[in-house]
Amino acid sequence: MKTATPATGASPGAATAPVDSGARSPEAAEVIGGARERIDALDDRIIGLVQERMAVSAVVQEARIGSGGRRVHLAREMEVLSHYRDALGKPGTQLAMTLLELCRGRV
Numbered sequence: 001m002k003t004a005t006p007a008t009g010a011s012p013g014a015a016t017a018p019v020d021s022g023a024r025s026p027e028a029a030e031v032i033g034g035a036r037e038r039i040d041a042l043d044d045r046i047i048g049l050v051q052e053r054m055a056v057s058a059v060v061q062e063a064r065i066g067s068g069g070r071r072v073h074l075a076r077e078m079e080v081l082s083h084y085r086d087a088l089g090k091p092g093t094q095l096a097m098t099l100l101e102l103c104r105g106r107v
């Protein structure tokens, strides 16, 4: 009986082997390898955008605190949460809550 070897799409001799793709054919491994490269590039951009959002949020918070106000502005947070929920559904709310925590810390 032939033993199935999972196709990983890993290039021989690569310095670090990628995580197994789970594919059962070289063709599927190729598709997965290419798509994962795009996902990694997208994740890098998303992380960069999150960091940019954190910096802009800090400008807003510092201006408000410097004027005697508070760090947290709940009405604005409700707008942000609605924005994400309207675009992404219920999990969007969770994502927005995580973003807000990254931007202003835990409340």
Ligand SMILES: O=C(O)C(=O)C[C@]1(C(=O)O)C=C[C@@H](O)C=C1
Pocket (backbone or CB within 6 Å): 057, 060, 061, 071, 072, 073, 074, 076, 077, 080, 100, 103, 104
């Ligand atoms: O828009 C503001 O007033 C902000 O301070 C920015 C921000 C945000 O990161 O979106 C952060 C903290 C506030 O509680 C509300 C929103």
